[in-house]
Amino acid sequence: MLSKELEQALNDQINYELGAMYAYMAMAAWLEQANLTGCAKWMGKQAFEEYEHAMKIYEHVFDRGGNVTYQAIAKPNNTFKDVRDVFENGLKLEQGNTANINKLYEAALGAKDYPAQIMLQWFIDEQVEEEKSFADILAQLDMIQDNPAGLLMFDGRLGSREGS
Ligand SMILES: [Fe+2]
Ligand SMILES: [Fe+2]
Known part of the structure; x- marks a missing residue:
């Protein structure tokens, strides 16, 4: 059984993941209007991944006899x-989320909640990937600078991101 404290902390994390989803949706819309349709598609997939993260925690909470109550999602930066x-902005969001996940993991350790620790280990790995993908993209954008041909090629490559 989940402790009340950890149940609350996991509910807060669901809110953060859904907030990240909404923030990425806003980024996708901005990229779309800037005619960077490949980047917009990549960002749309990023948003959906955050939804999946929220649902992973949702399932864990219910599997453990807890309850999910949704909170307001903050207005994203548009x-x-x-x-x-x-x-x-995406990298900053992921860095903030890494700090959240680490805090949650510490709480699960403190509560000697082993199932929550195992579930959260997946998120710890995932955050390494998330930060790396944004850092890699930023490094590429630094190489491209103001080169339109480079940006077009980059946009095409991001548009071919695999997954849902
Ligand atoms: Fe996430
Ligand atoms: Fe993420």
Whole structure:
């Protein structure tokens, strides 16, 4: 059985994941209007991944006899300077989420909640991947700078992201 404290913390994490989903949806819309349709598609998949993360925690909470109650999702940032600004915001979001996941893991350790620890280990791995994918994209954007041909090629490559 989940402790009440951990149940609350997992509910808060569901809110953060859904907040990330909404933030990525806003980024996808900004990229779409900037005619970077490949980047927009990549970001749409990123948003859906965050939904899947929320659902992973949702299932864990119910499997453990807990309950999920949804909270308000904050208004996302809708305005960006340029494509680099979009991905920089994404990296910051992921870094913030890594800190959240780490705190949750510490709480699960403190509560000697082994099933929650195992579930959260998946998220710890996932955050390494998430931060890396944004950092890699930012490094590529640094190489492209203001080269339109480079940006078009980059956009095409991001548009071919696999997955749902
Ligand atoms: Fe996530
Ligand atoms: Fe993420």
